[in-house]
Amino acid sequence: MLMRTDPFREMDRVFEQFAGTAGRPAVMHIDAERDGDWFNVYFDMPGVDPGSIDLTVERNVLSVRAERRRQVKEGAEPVIAERPMGVFTRQLFLGDTLDTDKLEATYESGVLTLRIPISESAKPRRISIASGDTGRKQIA
Template sequence: MLRFDPFSDLESMTKSLLGTETGTARVPRFMPMDLYKVDDHYVLHADLPGVDPGTVDVSVDNGTLTLTAHRSAPSEENVQWIASERFSGTFRRQLSLGDGVDPDRISASYENGVLSVTIPLAARAKPRRIEVSSLGTGEHRTIEAGPASDTA
């Protein structure tokens, strides 16, 4: 009697996609990162443990920020592996930048396995104050420009 098990196919597919099947190459699948905004810039932190700083590359081309790094595979010979879970190879992550950032002022540093990228806002994207005058009274008031708020 055949037993129907839809999860075995799903498990097999998952192992194939994640590279956890025995005998497959250990290839990095992702580069975990955090991205947040502070005042007039964005900050990106990407985890790259064990990566040689000389292999880290940050580039901007046509509105796309590309982070690339390479971790070499261990080259020990005559080794009998008991567990081999660390990825080796090239890590790559691409982010689409909006019009509100200044790509010429992006800076990056790499320390303790963490790549930090600072992405400044463009001057035109920063909030600014606009003087509003009333034609009849000669009064002036200041309106602060900023992100729109939702009111229901």
């Protein structure tokens, strides 16, 4: 007996793994960069209501939770519904060098931007060294 297989089945499975499905949304994609004395993180959240975003920091773990709901218009019949809906979450482990007490967050054009300053204790500083013959000297 010859069994026919769907040649696109494996491709669909791989796509769902990366893009998510309606029942299991994909992970939030991020970019991060260091810009001088700041650490910036950008979360892609298109179509998310800013009021649904929950941002917490606990013991250097940053947690982001957001929800995107399908807008249902009365009398409209969905024909295609591929955009992932539901709750999206992401956690980042932040280093001790960041000052999370001064974290700044903005949401604009579907992107959540976090700016976290580098802590003062993590910045390079000059150390003075005592010299036996002339007293203290500063070494650059």
